[in-house]
Amino acid sequence: MALALSRPVPRSHLSPGQLLVAGAIAAFLLLFLVVPVATVIYVAFTEKGTGAFTLVNFLDFARTDLFVRSFWNSVYVSGMSVVWASVFALPLAYLTTRFEFRGAALIQTLGFLPLIMPPFVGAVAMQLLFGRNGTVNLLLDDWFGVKVPFMDGLNGVIFVQSVHYFPFILINLSAALRNIDRSMEEAAQNLGSSGFRLFRRVVFPLALPGYLAGASLVFVKVFDDLATPLLLNVKDMLAPQAYLRVTSIGIADPMGYVIAVVLIVASILAMWASAAAMKGRDYATVQRGGGGLAKRRLKPWESALAYGIVGLILLLVLAPHIGLFLLSIATIWSFSPFPDAFTLAHYARVFGESSIYIKNTLIYATLAGLIDVVLGTAIAYLVLRTRLVGRHWLDWAATAALAIPGVVLGIGYLRTFYGVTLPGGTPLAALWIMVVLALAIRRLPYALRACYAALQQISVSLEEAAENLGATKTRTVRRVVVPLMTGGILAGFISSFSTAAVELSATLMLVQSNSDAPLAYGLYVFMQSPAGRGAGAALGIVAVLLVALSTFASHLVVERSQRAKGAAQ
């Protein structure tokens, strides 16, 4: 994480407390991130049994048709998902930022909705709507006598993933478009450029960094996702293969580890490629002056066309939500465009016998969120406010979790902690607390960022004033720093909480019994049998509401703390 320090770090004396905290964080990251990942890599490169270094596992990988095909399938699906996500995101971003467009804010908000639902949940609803015997195809067959294989094989994964992840491109591209200094465009017009040439030569190149950031994120997320292909019964992709190897053949089989290493490398490569492509292209600091792109007025027919396009895209990307809701209140829905009758029984079931899933989710996500903000605040403080040697390593290690797919972390935990048994004989890896730790590690980079932002906004002089009045470092942190960071910390907590609540990849590997399972796992179990789908959908709706509410809450918190700070200045 690149940190621009706007003020000199105070020349502080290291207190034993700081050393202790730094040591504890280092130990935590080492134990629950570095060691498991290193173990995975180590196993992939060693001979089974002897422990000698070898590349034979990778040769096996390259010689096995299934793996090679899985690899290319993963690349293809990720690439096509980026393409389709761009197709959805580009018009929305361009139309809402570039033209006077009624409801632009609403469209942007609706555009984010897909993110608050786990993609595999949407997959089931998409099957019902777009599958071979889904609503759309039944209607198409009725009217025109054709069926379109939207959801067949890899198509289905691409469709579901691009609908789910396109907001990443929308968010980044819209922000980039809004940040373009309006005079950049006017200068081009002044020199004789207009229309599509203007877009191609000036506007899009300036927005390219934002687009690439979003596109690479989509690529990595799709590449690493486990649950969606599994639920769509697509097994010849990399992440499902890793999972199936480890769960069906066992944790001793090296192939799962080799695939894990391939996943890590692909993640890092994609991030590196986007960073390299953006090198020297971050224009935000070069542009001066004010105002985003000048907004144009649309002619009536252009306006009608634009609203038509936007409406169609929104309908498409919101289809999973609509389908899921219908499914959650349907008695039977199969081989018919719409459900036959409606019922609330699924909700009763979810809140009755299956409420354990909700309870577990609340506990796990809360704990993971707490761990994240404690670690995040401490790391941010150590990096920004002390001169502790090696403090940046903590930052880098925590941020590196971004590049570790959930499956990989899950495999690493199984391997590392299975051998460790508790006095009662249970392996450490089977404890539910492992799920919490994995969730915490996975979400830590995001929480850390929120904490950094919060701390950077606090002037050092506020702390110096406290020290000047006799407060020690520790007391200053407690009485001045943490209270001022509350808004940012809370926002970090909520974002960790809400994403941890629907995370599945690592969970799928670590959950050992139904009674320990969180909501996402329960969803997955439900969704696998036709009979469970109604209840699964109801559980999905609960998950969506949970995430939506906490996202909204974090929004309020951030806004309120900003207002309060504004008023204090």
Added chain:
Amino acid sequence: MAAPIPHPAPRTRAAGVRVEGVNLSYGTNHVLKDVNLEIRPGEFFAFLGPSGCGKTTLLRLIAGFNQADTGSVIVGGEDISGLPPWKRDVGMVFQSYALWPHMTVRRNVAFGLEERKLPRQEIEARVERALDLVGLRHLAERRPSQLSGGQQQRVAVARTVAVEPKVLLLDEPLSNLDAKMRVQVRRELRDLQQRLGITTIFVTHDQEEANTICDRIAVMSDGVVQQVGTPMELYERPANLFVANFLGTANILEGRIQGQGPDRIFNIEDGIVLPIPPDAVVPADAKLVFRPQDAALDRVETGAVPLPGTIAHREFLGSSVRYGIQIGGTEIVVDTPFQSGNVLHEPGRPITVSVSPRSALWLAS
């Protein structure tokens, strides 16, 4: 830019600019009020006025980025009011320079020529020429972010003049430079304009900038053109109090005009009265205005009536001394030249101030 020109300067088609009856509002904010201007071909013209008075708005109107509610813009005899910006052939240098960060200096400068679909060889030749003109040929392959503020400004100018527009518009082109660069660059701009002979409109809020390099200036306030004239005309014969105040320092004495014809007097305060010269044109509600260097202390100018005052304070400025003098309820300033050996007046001392009728201005707001 100081280097001799290696190529003959490009010939531009100098065109006059006429702004006729322009009104423009942003919602209820009436920003330009019946603006009429005539800018001659090849002239270096300034829009001068305090910030927020509508200079940028007027300039962007000429470039086509703002739409007038009424009125028209005529360039070289052609009414361009209905044309979009990219068809106007009116080159604008933006206050922020607006150099595209994703292109090198060369690509930036070539952009407008490429949009005009010129043959490649001609584009190359004209890019070189434009870069020579601003002395930046050696930096052609750099990115804008690798240039200093002054260099960026020159690239922005080169990019605009490369297309040889009919008119060159400069929106506060010096405002992003430090004070020393500003003086140098403004000279270079003037030099370049002279060589190209291009009609140029220069927007600034700094009277010194406008005075030093422009042929004529339109002084604007609150969306209204107050006066148009050469720098000297504006200084010597300001049309109203605003212009007098905005260009240089002016003393303003309030009073009542009493009497008729040759007996008119200006009653400043009880006991302080000035006769008004019979030939002076004095608008109703006029005030007496004069420049600090146009008054004499303890010495009566021909035809002048001295005013009694007291020295309130004194500033020694080296080549001159500025006295603050209390006359009745008003404080005025008077500059006197300083030569070695002069004795200064002490604060608190009574003194007379006299203004020759030639230098006295009678202005209303």
